[in-house]
Amino acid sequence: MRLRLLRMAALLALGAALGLLWNAASGRGIALSKNVFIKSEDEVIEAKDAKARLEKGALFLDARPIDFYKMEHIPGALPLPEGDFEPAFAKLEAKLRSSFDIVVYCSGWGCEASHIVAAKLRERGIHAAILHEGWPAWTGAGYPTKAGDLP
Amino acid sequence: MDRRGLSDQGRRPAVSLLRRPLLHALLGIALGAVFLYAAYDKILHPADFARIVYHYQLIGPSQHVGPWAPNLLAVTLPWIEVAVGAALMSGLWRREAATLASLLLLVFVAAVSAALVRGIDIENCGCFSVTGEGRAAGFKLILADLSMLGGALILALVTPRPASKAEATRSSEAIA
Numbered sequence: 001m002r003l004r005l006l007r008m009a010a011l012l013a014l015g016a017a018l019g020l021l022w023n024a025a026s027g028r029g030i031a032l033s034k035n036v037f038i039k040s041e042d043e044v045i046e047a048k049d050a051k052a053r054l055e056k057g058a059l060f061l062d063a064r065p066i067d068f069y070k071m072e073h074i075p076g077a078l079p080l081p082e083g084d085f086e087p088a089f090a091k092l093e094a095k096l097r098s099s100f101d102i103v104v105y106c107s108g109w110g111c112e113a114s115h116i117v118a119a120k121l122r123e124r125g126i127h128a129a130i131l132h133e134g135w136p137a138w139t140g141a142g143y144p145t146k147a148g149d150l151p
Numbered sequence: 152m153d154r155r156g157l158s159d160q161g162r163r164p165a166v167s168l169l170r171r172p173l174l175h176a177l178l179g180i181a182l183g184a185v186f187l188y189a190a191y192d193k194i195l196h197p198a199d200f201a202r203i204v205y206h207y208q209l210i211g212p213s214q215h216v217g218p219w220a221p222n223l224l225a226v227t228l229p230w231i232e233v234a235v236g237a238a239l240m241s242g243l244w245r246r247e248a249a250t251l252a253s254l255l256l257l258v259f260v261a262a263v264s265a266a267l268v269r270g271i272d273i274e275n276c277g278c279f280s281v282t283g284e285g286r287a288a289g290f291k292l293i294l295a296d297l298s299m300l301g302g303a304l305i306l307a308l309v310t311p312r313p314a315s316k317a318e319a320t321r322s323s324e325a326i327a
Binding site for chain 1: 195196207208211212214219222225227230231232233235238244246251307
């Protein structure tokens with residue numbers, strides 16, 4: 001019995017074709033060109049815009065685990081780790097409810113924490129913009145960072 | 152490795168056992184069922200599966216590739232699992248399906264290992280359930296994948312003995 005490469009290619013092609021067909025026709029499909037982290041209600045801003053908002057006094061939230069925050073964060077940002085949301089939110093709630101310009105960020109590509117935090121805040125009636133590509137976008141643009149556990 | 156026509160005389164018993172058609176049928180059904188089951192939740196919740204593909208940070212989205220590559224993978228992989236699983240269960244093109252299954256399992260092991268090595272914490276591996284908790288990507292998962300890989304490799308590399316004795320005699324005579 002020979003191993004037939006054509007049959008393997010046919011199985012792969014069949015699977016891929018069924019997948020694309022299902023994605024187009026089932027009503028459950030995703031937009032292939034869009035990042036699935038981003039929901040229609042999300043406000044996503046670029047690093048340049050975020051920098052301008054920071055200078056105008058926007059409140060920045062760091063959604064990464066607290067150890068990352070302690071290592072380095074955007075100056076003035078407060079920690080609101082996605083994995084530890086409830087207690088951190090309780091501490092920040094009053095401040096968040098009196099801020100009208102909030103930006104949340106996390107580790108960038110593959111990191112969903114900023115999106116989850118923004119959604120949790122939205123459930124509580126607080127709007128926060130999401131920094132697109134998060135930390136790597138900020139540091140990649142050469143914007144300032146700060147080490148330690150103080151904002 | 153066409154040994155279909157050769158008799159089992161002089162072979163080790165383990166090899167003879169691995170060539171039993173019944174073993175191949177049962178392995179194919181079991182492995183195929185796992186693949187079909189694995190595809191089910193991903194097909195119902197493609198956006199959730201795409202999120203998990205992003206979490207691995209292997210094929211994007213990143214600065215350079217954008218969301219196309221991971222989205223395409225999330226959309227097609229479950230149905231490739233269906234095609235492979237159905238072929239394994241039915242026995243049609245079983246060897247080719249088993250080879251694909253082995254390659255897929257190797258890719259899964261590599262993806263989970265890469266996440267572990269890079270310290271990426273993947274709470275839901277996206278193996279079976281893509282919504283809710285799921286199972287974490289860790290060493291146990293790698294072991295489970297490797298044991299399935301063992302089964303898939305038997306189907307891919309060992310040729311089953313022809314079903315009936317008469318047929319076996321005929322083919323060995325043909326060779327002689």
